[in-house]
Amino acid sequence: MTGRRRASRSGVFALCLLLVSLVACGGQPAADSTKADVQRLLDSRSAAVLHHDETAYTRTGARTAYENLSAVPFASWSYRLTALHRTGATATADAELSYKVRGYDTAPVTVGRALTLGLTADGKWYVDSDKPAKKSGQQLWDQGRVRVVKGAHSLVMGVGQSADSLADYRALADHAVPAVSGAWGTDWSRHVVVLVPGTLDGMAGLLGSPAASYRGIAAVTTGEAGGSGSAPADRIIVNPEAYAMLGAVGKQVVLTHETTHVATRAHTTSATPLWLSEGYADWIGYRGTGRTPVQAAPELHSAVQDGDLPTALPTDKDFGFSSDPAKLAQAYEGGWMACRMIEDRWGVARLGTFYRAVGTHKKRPGAVEDALKSVLGVTPGEFTGEWREYLEGQLG
Incomplete structure (x- = not known):
């Protein structure tokens, strides 16, 4: 009897250990399986987008999203699941969506998405909603x-x-x-x-x-x-x-x-001041329109007429959208006039060379100064002085 009891207790203890082991080891594969199932769902959804297969897309969730994006010519579309939180027959997921527009994007656009998921009666996941992740744009x-x-x-x-x-x-x-x-x-x-x-x-x-x-x-x-x-x-x-x-x-x-901002993007760096990047974009924008400085720079014209001639080129802070509208307009106009002056004195090609030269620097300090010297042959003080004279001559 004693031996049997010992054997029975040992058996129960071993069985308990086995059950604990199964539960402990079984939890992670179950979670991994759900993640794999959801990733497969998102892969199916991606394939449906790329193949313009509305039926296949509908099988993965609501059809409305497909109708919204079906006309966009995607060259690629894929999700990468980054987090999954399941509660019974529902789940929330974080994912990275990467896509390219055919013929226009040279590399994928990657954005964060927040998804809610549901489970069908036969145990298959579907997408209930697919929205921008927190702090991500639409x-x-x-x-x-x-x-x-x-x-x-x-x-x-x-x-x-x-x-x-x-x-x-x-x-x-x-x-x-x-x-x-x-x-x-x-x-x-x-x-x-x-x-x-x-x-x-x-x-x-x-x-x-x-x-x-x-x-x-x-x-x-x-x-x-x-x-x-x-x-x-x-x-x-x-x-x-x-x-x-x-x-x-x-x-x-x-x-x-x-x-112009699209064209100059690769040469616009942290070294490029806004007076140059915005002024150059305005310079091309107004080029060929026939607009005179007085017509295109009305706020700066008023300031010069009132004897309030700027003492320095606009700073980056002057371009803040929350700035006083008149001051903001003067910043854009001042940058445009600086680029217009470079064209008038040094020519179109030298203006482009100057822009690129500034952007080759890794940091702001010294970038404009070096480009002024190497490309235009002037010091910052000389350039600012000529710009002020140019404003007086064109807007006075």
Whole structure:
């Protein structure tokens, strides 16, 4: 009896150890299995996007998202699951979405996404929602169904916009690209992607910032600045409300200005001051329009007329969107006049060389000074003095 009891107790103890081992070891594979299942679901979703297979996409979740993005010409689309939190038959997931627009993006755009998932009665996961991750901007298709028009040098995508409206943007962008190449050169992609949301709030959503930051700003350009020479995804994002207030020339100037930022991106670094990058973009924007300095620089003209001649070139802080509107306008106008002066005295080619020379520096200190000396043969003091004289002569 004693031996049997000992054997029985040993057996129970061993069985308990086995059960504990199974539970402890079985938990991780179960979690890994769920992750693998969800990743396969996201892979199926990606394949459906790329193959324009609405039926296959619908099997992975709601159809609305497919309808919103189906017109966009994607060259690639994939998710990488980074985190998964399951609660019974539901789960939340974090993922990185990478995609390329065919013919326009040289490398994938990567954005954070937050997904909610559900489990069907037969044990299969489906996507219930796919939204921007916290602190990530929206994609255009998050705002509604995307309409696409393609030009000779441009791809214009809009939400809440008519085909005619997008065709107008296409015409402006197709004019801007060769205009920029004519001044800057052809060492860039020579095409642009223009995003036109339905409202100012839509613009802010794409940029992941408050709408107040862009009120009155007609358009901005996003993308990677600096050194690689292969910014994967410059996007010109339009504020349709401010843009609608512009005249025909103003609309063209804005699109050409933003296209210049796309062209110069690889040569615009942390060493490049905003008076140069914004002034150069305005210089190309106004080039060929026939606008005189008094017409194109009204705020600076008023200041000079009032005897308030600037003592120094605009600082980066002067270009803050929250600045006084008149001071902000003067900053842009001052940068434009500086670039216009370089063209007048040293020529178009030397202006482009100067821009590139500044951008070769890794840091701001010394960048402009070295480029002024090596390219234009002047000191910063001499350049500023000539600029002030130029303002007086052109705007006085």
